[in-house]
Amino acid sequence: MDFKNRLVSTFYRAFTKILGASFRRIRYLVGLSLALVTLGGCVPAKFDPNINYENLIGSPLSSSTQLLKSVTNLKQNILLFDRTSRKVHLIDSDLTEHKGVFSVENPNLEHYLVYEDGKNYFLDISKLHISTISLNGLSSKSNLKFVGQPVSVAYAPEKDFVVFYDDYQTLTFMKLDPQGNVIDSFQRGAFYEGWVIQAGDILPDGRLLVSVKGKKDANGNPIDSLQIIDLEKSLENSKKSTSGDFKLDYQSIDMTVHNISWVAPIPKKANQVLLKTDSEIVLFNLDTKVSKSVTIDSWFVEKLSKSFDPHVVLRKSSDGFNTKLDNIERRLVFSNNDEIEERRSTRSHHFIISSVLNIDENYWDVTQAAIVSELYLFNIYNTYASGRSFARFRLSDLMALTELDIDDRAIIEMNQHYIFSLFPSDLGFITRTDIESQSVKTLKNFNIRHLKN
Amino acid sequence: MNVRLNITLVLLSFSTVTMSSTFLGNGGQSGDIELTVSLKQIRAAADVVEERSEKKSPQLCYCPEEYSDHQLCEIINMMNVAQKKYCSDFLQSQFSELKKASTQTRFEWVDESMINESKSGSREVEAVAQKEKKLILIDRSNFLERSPAQRTFLIAHELFHFVPHKGGPLNDEDPIGPFDQANGTRFLLNAAAASLVMLSIEENVYQDYTGYLKMSRPHRKHWFSVDVSDSPLKETEKTNFNIESSRNFKFSYRYLLNNDLPWFVGLQGATGTEKRDLFSQTKLTRAERYFSYGVGYRLFPFKHLNILDSSWASFVLIEAQLEHQSVSLNFNEIYTDYTEQATATAPKLSMQYFYPIKSDFWMQFGVDYRDSKFYFSTIDYELKMKGLSFFLGVTYGL
Numbered sequence: 001m002d003f004k005n006r007l008v009s010t011f012y013r014a015f016t017k018i019l020g021a022s023f024r025r026i027r028y029l030v031g032l033s034l035a036l037v038t039l040g041g042c043v044p045a046k047f048d049p050n051i052n053y054e055n056l057i058g059s060p061l062s063s064s065t066q067l068l069k070s071v072t073n074l075k076q077n078i079l080l081f082d083r084t085s086r087k088v089h090l091i092d093s094d095l096t097e098h099k100g101v102f103s104v105e106n107p108n109l110e111h112y113l114v115y116e117d118g119k120n121y122f123l124d125i126s127k128l129h130i131s132t133i134s135l136n137g138l139s140s141k142s143n144l145k146f147v148g149q150p151v152s153v154a155y156a157p158e159k160d161f162v163v164f165y166d167d168y169q170t171l172t173f174m175k176l177d178p179q180g181n182v183i184d185s186f187q188r189g190a191f192y193e194g195w196v197i198q199a200g201d202i203l204p205d206g207r208l209l210v211s212v213k214g215k216k217d218a219n220g221n222p223i224d225s226l227q228i229i230d231l232e233k234s235l236e237n238s239k240k241s242t243s244g245d246f247k248l249d250y251q252s253i254d255m256t257v258h259n260i261s262w263v264a265p266i267p268k269k270a271n272q273v274l275l276k277t278d279s280e281i282v283l284f285n286l287d288t289k290v291s292k293s294v295t296i297d298s299w300f301v302e303k304l305s306k307s308f309d310p311h312v313v314l315r316k317s318s319d320g321f322n323t324k325l326d327n328i329e330r331r332l333v334f335s336n337n338d339e340i341e342e343r344r345s346t347r348s349h350h351f352i353i354s355s356v357l358n359i360d361e362n363y364w365d366v367t368q369a370a371i372v373s374e375l376y377l378f379n380i381y382n383t384y385a386s387g388r389s390f391a392r393f394r395l396s397d398l399m400a401l402t403e404l405d406i407d408d409r410a411i412i413e414m415n416q417h418y419i420f421s422l423f424p425s426d427l428g429f430i431t432r433t434d435i436e437s438q439s440v441k442t443l444k445n446f447n448i449r450h451l452k453n
Numbered sequence: 454m455n456v457r458l459n460i461t462l463v464l465l466s467f468s469t470v471t472m473s474s475t476f477l478g479n480g481g482q483s484g485d486i487e488l489t490v491s492l493k494q495i496r497a498a499a500d501v502v503e504e505r506s507e508k509k510s511p512q513l514c515y516c517p518e519e520y521s522d523h524q525l526c527e528i529i530n531m532m533n534v535a536q537k538k539y540c541s542d543f544l545q546s547q548f549s550e551l552k553k554a555s556t557q558t559r560f561e562w563v564d565e566s567m568i569n570e571s572k573s574g575s576r577e578v579e580a581v582a583q584k585e586k587k588l589i590l591i592d593r594s595n596f597l598e599r600s601p602a603q604r605t606f607l608i609a610h611e612l613f614h615f616v617p618h619k620g621g622p623l624n625d626e627d628p629i630g631p632f633d634q635a636n637g638t639r640f641l642l643n644a645a646a647a648s649l650v651m652l653s654i655e656e657n658v659y660q661d662y663t664g665y666l667k668m669s670r671p672h673r674k675h676w677f678s679v680d681v682s683d684s685p686l687k688e689t690e691k692t693n694f695n696i697e698s699s700r701n702f703k704f705s706y707r708y709l710l711n712n713d714l715p716w717f718v719g720l721q722g723a724t725g726t727e728k729r730d731l732f733s734q735t736k737l738t739r740a741e742r743y744f745s746y747g748v749g750y751r752l753f754p755f756k757h758l759n760i761l762d763s764s765w766a767s768f769v770l771i772e773a774q775l776e777h778q779s780v781s782l783n784f785n786e787i788y789t790d791y792t793e794q795a796t797a798t799a800p801k802l803s804m805q806y807f808y809p810i811k812s813d814f815w816m817q818f819g820v821d822y823r824d825s826k827f828y829f830s831t832i833d834y835e836l837k838m839k840g841l842s843f844f845l846g847v848t849y850g851l
Contacts (some may be wrong), residue, residue, distance in 0.1 A: 084733065160646035426735040444789040448832055451731070452692045452783075 002178050010096035054276070057165040057200040057210065058154025059306055060378045061112040061125055073129065076117040077135075080413055084424045085447050088113065088124065093418060095432045098446035105129045105141060116157035121180025123162060125150055130164065132180035140181055144172060159206035161231060169197065173208075173231050180392065186238035192248055199263045201306070204270055206231060209286075211260035211275070224260055226253040226273075228286065253289060257282055264310030264333055274310040274335050276301070281312050283335045292340050294333055300398045302330070305353045307333060308416075311357040332357070332364060345398055350389070354379040358416055364393045364402065365414070365435075390419060392435060401437055426451065474547055481766060483564055484593045489760050491605040492555050493662045495612065498653035499555075502548040505652075514540035514648040516665060517655040525606055525647040532644055535631040540644045543618065547645075549617040558615060559586070562593040571626055582614040583838050584622055601663055602650050603609045608827055609646035620690070653735035662761075669809035671753075671766045673850030678705040678817065680846030684725050684741060685823055685838035686780065694782070694834060698740050699727030707749065721774065731784065738783040745801055747774030747835075764808050772803040772817075780827045780836060795827035795836075807848060815848040 025115075076093045086107035090100040098239075106112055106128045115122035121134045127149045133139045148166030154161050160176040169190035177185045190197040191214075200210030208229040215223045233249035240246070262276035275282040282293040296314060301315035311334035332343040336359050343364075349405035350368035353376060357364050370387025388406035393399065407410060410421035410431075417436070423429045433440050496816075513539045516526035532540060567590060569578040579595045589611045596604060614623055623629070628637035653659035680703040688695050723743040727738035731737045749772035753762040781794040805819025817830040820841045827836045 423788050424733075424787055425788040426732040427784055427789050427791055445791045448784065448791050452694060452832055452834055 015304055024320060032266075054304070054377065055199045056152035056262075057163055057171065057197070057208075058152045058202065059151060060152050062376075062378065062380045062383065076415070077115070078413060078420055079113050079115050080411060080420065080422045080430070081111040081113060082422060082428075082447075083411060084426060085428070085450065087450070088122075088133070089428075089430075089446065090432060091420075091443060091446075093415065093432070094432065095441045095443045098428070100135065100137065101446070101450060102133050102137060102139070103146060104133075105131055105139075114153055114155050114162070116155070119157055119180075120178055121176070123153070123180075125153070125156075125164075132176060132182065134179050138179075144174075144185055144187060146170070146172070147307065154200070154202035154208070154369060156202045156204065156206045158204060161202060161206045162206060163202055167205045173235065175232075175235065184235055185338055186235055186246070188238075188244075188246065188248070189248070195227070198224075198259070199261050201263050201265050201273075203228070204267070204306050209263055209265060211255075211263050211271060213258070222258065223257045224241070224258045224362075225265075226255055226260070226284070226286070227251065228253075253286065255284075257291075257293075262304050262312075264304075264306045266310060269335075269338075272338070273337065274312075276304065276312060281333045281340065283340045284339075294340050294342065299331065301377065302375075303352055303379070304377055305355045305357065307356045307379060309356075309357045309359045311355065313352060322341070334359065343395065343398055347398075350387070350449050351375065351385075353383075353388070354381055356414070356416075359395065363416075364395050364398070365416075366393070367406070367409065367414075368392045381413070388412075390414075392436070402438070404435070404438060463733060480555065481760065482562065483670070483672050484591070484597055484725065485672075485760060486665060486668055486670065487597060487601070487604055488560060488591070488608065490601070490662045490665050491608045492825065493665075493761070494605045494653055495555050495609050495649065497658035498609075499548040499552045501652050501656045501658060502544050504650070506545045506548070511545065512541065513544045513652065514644060514705050516651055520651060520654060523602070523651065523654075524600075525602060525650055526642050528647040528652065530719050531640075533631070536641075536644070539630040539632070540641060540648060543641065543645055544648065547613070547616045547618060551612055551649075554612045554615040557587060558612060559588045561588060563590050564593055567592055580611045582611045585613060587615065601666060601722065602654070602659075605653075605659070606643075606646045606650050608687040609649050610642045613642045613645060623802050646658070648833075653733040667763070668763065668814050669766060669811060669813045669815055669850060671768060671807075671809070671850070672709070673813060674709050676705070676707040676717070676848055677851070678707070678846055678848040680705070680817070680844040682723075682821070682842050682844030685821070685840070685842040686725070686739075686741065686827075686836045687838065689826075689835040689837050691832060694737060694832075696727050696729055696737070699725050699739065699741075701725030701743075702740060703743075703846065705848075709751075714755075715751035715793050717751065717770065717772070719747060719749055719772065719774070721745045721776075734785055735786040738785065740781045740783070742779040742781075743776055745774040747772055747775035747801075749773075749803075766809045767807060769804065769806050770817075772801075772805075774801045774803070775799075776801040776823070778823075778825055778827070778838075782829060782832070793829045793831055795829050797825040797827060799823060799825040805844075810847075813850040816846070817848055818843070818845045820844070 003344060016109045019140065078091050078093050080089050082089055088102040088104060089098065091098050104124050106126045109126040109128060112125045113122055124131045124133055129141055130150065131141045140224055146166060148168035148170055150164050150166050152165045162174045162176065164172040170187055171190060172187045174185045177183050192375065195212040195214045198211045198213055200208060202208050208231050210227050210229060211224060212227055213222065213224045217223050227250040230249040236338050237246040237249060257277045258372060259278040260275050264274040266272040266274060271285055271287040273284050273286065275284055280293040280295055282291050284291045299314040299316055301312060302315040310450050311332060314331040314333065316329040334341055334357055350370055351372045352366050353369050353372060356366035368389050368391065369385035372385045386408050389401060390404045390406060392402040394401055404419065407421055410423050413420045419433045419435060421431045426447065428447050430443045431440050502513060505513060514532065515531060516529045520526060567578050567581055568575050569581060576809045579592045581590045615664055623638050623642060625639035626636055628634060629641055632641045657734060682701050684699040684701050699708055701723050703721060703723040703726065705719055707717040710716045710718065725741045726738060728738045745804055749750040749770045752769045754769060755767060758765040776799055777798065779794060781792055782794040784790060802822040805817045807815045807817045809815050822841055823838045825838050
């Protein structure tokens with residue numbers, strides 16, 4: 001966080017503390033005022049994976065939380081990039097042990113981690129590199145050439161498949177071994193056989209599902225299509241190609257909707273996907289080709305989230321600065337039991353910076369902020385945002401179950417049970433807040449061994 | 454308990470080591486400087502007498518008007534005119550003998566009460582002149598309790614016993630000249646000694662030597678020192694934790710076992726704390742604590758000099774101690790803090806030079822030699838102290 005933003009945040013905290021009045025209300029008003037004054041000075045970095053445009057494959061790097069999947073076991077590995085020590089920490093979610101620390105390439109850059117609990121490796125990404133790092137500490141840097149900068153990633157941990165997408169729409173597929181070493185890979189551009197890739201994601205079985213456009217039907221009308229790309233077969237094709245431009249092995253499903261800018265496979269339903277077009281949210285069955293949809297109309301898309309269950313948050317007003325002052329409507333759109341469902345809310349929230357839906361557990365988690373430097377379409381915990389808080393709602397009736405404040409200074413990561421906060425501490429300081437009980441556990445001084453040199 | 458002893462019997466039968474000691478012994482003794490100052494004042498007073506003797510009918514036995522309330526003037530004012538004349542003549546005729554006696558007479562300290570047997574009976578005395586031995590015995594504690602003027606008066610009186618007045622010794626009990634009562638000689642010698650002191654005060658030559666009475670005395674028993682030194686700690690490899698320099702403060706207590714045996718036993722504690730900033734927000738504090746005990750041996754390299762030369766009292770102290778050492782590192786920041794401590798026990802050698810300032814204050818400087826290592830296992834960090842560290846300080850002797 002640069003000096004100016006830190007100053008704003010500090011002033012904001014001091015001011016609301018002194019007043020000691022209705023914290024939330026005043027906090028918002030002050031934050032709003034400050035935001036109006038300061039936002040003009042908050043220029044996003046040139047490399048900004050917190051992108052707001054759609055048409056990505058997988059999730060933006062900033063949303064590449066390792067905790068995309070709902071986990072039932074309470075003890076899992078957590079990886080956090082420490083912006084103070086510029087290293088990656090491995091801790092267990094029980095916070096009894098600091099299990100390891102990893103040095104990274106280009107430590108002074110922002111780092112994004114892709115990890116699945118139970119795996120022996122994780123992916124470390126910055127604007128200048130992609131590396132796989134085994135939990136034994138061994139690192140291998142990808143020697144693939146990247147012209148653009150990576151903006152999104154799709155990961156199928158069961159198959160050890162990773163697909164990167166950069167800002168030149170270069171698609172990079174990597175096949176890894178259980179230790180995270182790149183066994184095989186291919187790269188190609190987004191255009192093939194008259195089609196151009198719009199968006200996509202990787203299916204649990206390792207196939208890549210993409211939305212494409214570019215062709216016309218017999219009547220000259222534009223056709224959009226969903227294509228299921230067999231990555232392994234395409235990989236074989238790439239090996240046989242001498243020109244570098246090889247044939248993708250795919251099945252194509254022509255669609256009646258257009259401009260499919262967001263593709264979200266439904267977990268545990270290998271044949272279903274949630275799609276967003278410019279006018280609809282569509283639940284599509286890849287096998288039966290049946291679709292169910294709801295219209296977006298003039299509603300503003302506030303959040304596209306694939307955590308844990310894909311969903312879309314729509315807001316009636318696009319004016320983010322009026323969020324608090326008016327009771328505004330929100331629609332939470334998701335798929336359940338092969339149907340599209342909605343929940344409506346007229347409660348005024350802060351800016352929603354992250355939205356996580358867990359249909360099985362019947363909750364909707366929202367991370368909010370009083371001040372944001374920009375309205376992010378995708379989930380983001382740790383960019384410039386001040387006055388963060390977490391709220392859990394019961395999905396069935398949107399009853400509020402929990403609310404917790406989040407320290408502005410912390411880098412956070414969450415699973416369904418805990419919020420992990422890594423503080424900018426030289427010596428190392430992490431807290432784990434139990435979402436239900438709100439009890440706090442602490443792990444500290446784990447950097448002390450690494451300070452000497 | 455004050456034991457009364459018969460001087461003549463006791464001093465012959467007991468060893469002088471147990472109850473008396475020679476003036477200007479090893480390292481200087483209690484009373485040496487006072488006695489030296491008195492002798493200097495007596496010689497200076499004799500010079501005044503000599504100077505005045507060149508005039509016709511000099512006035513020598515009188516009390517100067519501006520010092521009329523001086524205690525010694527009581528004795529002078531008891532004399533009648535004839536006695537004052539006699540006293541004056543006595544001083545005129547004996548000043549050179551007095552000077553000679555002041556350089557040729559030996560002095561010994563006695564640390565017990567002295568009883569003098571005489572024709573008039575026994576009485577406790579503060580000093581005794583043994584003419585045949587050219588020796589004056591002085592009761593040290595009583596001598597030191599007197600004022601400086603009284604001390605000079607006492608020594609002058611005893612030295613007068615060695616001057617050959619009219620061919621014979623001067624015995625206190627005998628009448629002499631206009632001092633024709635019993636103990637008339639004592640009256641004369643007291644008056645002459647008092648007059649000598651008052652003359653030297655009037656001429657300011659007495660005051661030339663009183664400053665020496667503030668000299669720091671090396672025979673003090675208890676020594677309290679404070680020193681400042683550079684921390685001896687150094688890293689064994691270059692790390693982020695390096696603290697370039699820090700100061701330690703040492704506090705010492707030493708006890709002089711015996712003035713004739715120049716041995717000390719001592720206790721010492723030292724402490725030092727230094728802080729520095731580490732990374733963006735951490736404060737590193739390094740604290741050192743040392744506690745040591747041991748023995749020391751003292752040498753006087755300038756004993757050949759005059760006792761009133763300040764360098765005469767200076768000495769070199771060599772010590773060997775066993776030191777318990779503790780170093781702790783504390784890392785403190787807004788979220789958390791961490792402390793680790795390492796300890797060691799090792800011998801320490803020191804050598805320092807003490808130089809007297811004034812009024813039992815001394816300054817000293819010296820070096821310590823140590824060889825220790827401290828390992829902080831959690832942070833894998835090692836410090837060592839090997840070699841010399843210098844220190845400088847002040848001491849008070851009590």
